[in-house]
Amino acid sequence: MQKIFSYRLWILLLLTTASCESGLSDLNVSKTNPTALDPALLLNQAVINTSFPVKSLVFDVGIVQQMVTPNGGVLAGANFNQDSRDVTTQPLWTAYYQSVIKNSHDALMRSKDDPARSNMYNMARIYQSYVFMILTDEYGDIPYTEGGAGFSDQVLLPQYDPQQEIYPKIIQELTEAAAALDPAGTIETGDVLYAGDVAKWKKFAYSLLLRAGMRLSKVDAATAQSTVQAAVAGGVITANADNAYIRHDPNFTQPIGSTLNGSEAANFYLTKPFVDQLRQTDDPRLQAIAIRYVGAGSGAGQTVAAGTTDPAQQIGMPIGHDNGTIIAAATADGLVSFYEYSQVDRRRMVKISSPVFLVTAAQTNLLLAEARFRGWIGTGTAAQYYADGIRAHMDQMATYDPNAAVSPTARDNYVAANPLTAGSELEQINTQYWIASFLNGPEAFANFRRSGFPALTPNPYGQPNNPDVPNGTFIRRLTYPTSELSVNTENVNEAIARQGPDKLSTRVWWDRP
Structure with missing residues (x-):
């Protein structure tokens, strides 16, 4: 009996010891540091960090002559036709590559091989394509193929892709991802842009495809036309209810609104x-x-x-x-x-909680007006798309603040008094696009270069002896940041040799006289 008791005691001690060791090992596992992140959180992080940074005011908004400052120092840029690599680093390159591209790429990689997250995978492809379009429009040749691979593949010195090769890849990504979105699949309700609404994500993708197609209007009209037709066939944003925009609140503030209500008011x-x-x-x-x-x-x-x-x-x-x-x-x-x-008005239009619009019904209708005028699409009329674009932007004003709302009567009176007129269609359409893209600096800058409208007079400041912006011309791109020139020297120099001098006056591939 004593021997049986000893065996039982020994087994009990073993079990107790094992239990203790299990508890000790559990203490070494962090309960607050996850080993895997939900790709929805990563995509959301990418979206909220896309809000156009303050320094967009210094270049984009100033180049297209919507807002300007007479002050220099850290604010010097478009107002003085002055290059400032430290300024150009902050608005898009550093912020977008280190946060937006990194997170959208990470979301893409974490959902790529999971059939249950197919919609997330394609949403990430669409959003990353949007951000890459902004970057290549601003700078020209950029790291695209290896642009997001620093974390996933340890590519720390990415090669630069020619813009001429980037645009077809963006068009392919948008086309494939939009087609692959499935309303019968998992609905990603945690998505901050559209709450996973597949129909709205499709419209967002096809609206970006329309925008990409129109970018090529001067450099490749055939591809531009076929791309525009594919976008229209897929279905684009034509109503404000489908607008793609980032929401802000007192805790997550709008960058430009915070600045114009603060130090730069x-x-x-x-x-x-x-x-x-x-x-x-x-x-x-x-x-x-x-x-x-x-x-x-x-x-x-x-x-x-x-x-x-x-x-x-x-x-x-x-x-x-x-x-x-x-x-x-x-x-x-x-x-x-x-x-x-x-x-x-910083108490209405640019409050700290004001939205940031990425792609809108106003912009899309105006692009459709131009596409119809060019004969690239056969539905609707250029005049109707033009009027619808103006109405959509006027109705959009109320989203900023109820006190910024335009009344339906004032809206309709303006549209009736300013119809699309034969002989000036492209100027009228793209001047309205300029107005409709107010506060969306990158898009206003891109479409101004593409279309040549509105017919602005070049900023004369310091131009006769300016090595970066010759007399009578406009800034055509932003220059590469100092960090790239000093660290990724070989790859950025290859891009410069291919694209042209790293100056504000050098045109990107699709920007033709």
Whole structure:
């Protein structure tokens, strides 16, 4: 009996020891550091980090003459036709490659071989294509094939792909991914862009395909036409309910809104070309967008009490001045100081919680108007698409703030008074695209270069002796950041040799005179 008892005691001790060791090993497993991330979280991280950074104001928005600052230093860029690689590093290259491309690529790789996450995989392909399109439009040749492989494949010095090869790949990705989205598959409800709505993701993809096709209008008309036709056949965004936009709140703030409600509140102004375009056509969007602080002698004078949104009172800042010469210009315009020039209303249009629109019904309808005018599609009429695009953008104003809403009566009166006119179709359509892309700097910049409209006068500041932007010309691209020139030297130099000098005046592949 004693022997049996000893065996039982020995077994009990073994079990107890094993249990203790199991508990100790569990202590070494982190409960808060997951070994695998849900690709939905990664894609969401990519989306929310796409909101156009503050320095987009310095180049994109300034180049297309919607807003400008007379101040230099860290704000120097399009206002002085001045290259600033430290500035160009921040807005898109560093932020997009290190966060947006990295996360969308990671989401793509983690869902690629999981049939249950097929929709997630294709959503990630679509979104990454959108971001790559922005990057190549801004810089030209970029790391595309190896652009997101730093984390997954340890490619730390990626090669640059020619833009001429990137666009066909983007078109292929959008085409395949849109077709593969399946409403019968897993619906990714955690998606912050469309809550996994497959029909809306398809429209987003085909709208991007339309945009990509139109980019090629000067360099490859045949491919442009076939791509546009495929996009229209797939179904594009034509109603504001399907707009692709990023939502912000007091915790996750809009980058431009945060800056224009903070340190740079008194530094950026609506330009004379932009304000004059809206004033001269009695455009009701001017009242929705602009505010002027009458009598302001400094930033401190820009108070709520001094503000007026009356369109007749709006005065845009002329292009080509610094904070010395702008004083005389303001005096000539009858202003107390340059602080009296009109600004985008930071209490309505660019609040810290304002949305950032990526692809909209307004933009898509206007591209359809051009495609119809060119005879590339056979549905609808150019005039109807044109009118629908204007209406969509005016209706979009209310999304920024209820006090920025354009009334249906004002909207319809404007559309009736400004029809598409024979002989000026391309100028009218693309001038409206310029207005409809306000605050979407990368898209406004890209379409301005592609179409040549609106017919802006080049910024004259310092041009006669400017090595980067010759007299009478515009900035055509952003230059590569210093980090690439110093670290990824061989690959970036190969791109420069192929594309042309790494200057603001060098045209990207699809940008033809």
